[in-house]
Amino acid sequence: MATRNNILGVVQRDPKDLKLVQLLAEKTRQGKIAWSKSATGLTASVAGAMQLSFVLRPNIFSAIGMHSESWELFTVREGLIKDILKVENKDELSRIILEGSQKDPLIESVDELFRSATQTFRDDIDKAIEKVEKL
Numbered sequence: 001m002a003t004r005n006n007i008l009g010v011v012q013r014d015p016k017d018l019k020l021v022q023l024l025a026e027k028t029r030q031g032k033i034a035w036s037k038s039a040t041g042l043t044a045s046v047a048g049a050m051q052l053s054f055v056l057r058p059n060i061f062s063a064i065g066m067h068s069e070s071w072e073l074f075t076v077r078e079g080l081i082k083d084i085l086k087v088e089n090k091d092e093l094s095r096i097i098l099e100g101s102q103k104d105p106l107i108e109s110v111d112e113l114f115r116s117a118t119q120t121f122r123d124d125i126d127k128a129i130e131k132v133e134k135l
Helices: 017-027 092-099 104-135
Strands: 004-005 009-015 035-037 041-046 049-058 071-078 083-089
Touching: 009 017, 017 041, 017 083, 017 104, 035 104, 041 104, 071 104, 083 104
Parallel strands: none
Antiparallel strands: 004 009, 035 041, 041 049, 049 071, 071 083
């Protein structure tokens, strides 16, 4: 979970963080990681003791029927205490102001993991729709 700033102030991350997230996304797409959804986030358990969690960003548009989900925090924990990886997803305007226009590859990979995890729930809804249509 190492991060540091280079001389230009750009965050540099440990390449192993990126590799871990890419592997988690791949295993999620393969259906090997089962995610659970709650009102505030997504969680999964890997290899017994490793806990994955996304905290969902509050959606200000949900009151008018727009339900676009995004995440604000992704964590990987070993057991109950030890954080292996913690990634914050700043809103787009804050990110551009603080970090410039180039998006962090780790954030992009966590975005892909989030899309893969949420696709599972969309697939479940599609299956439910198909079952009801066949009634």
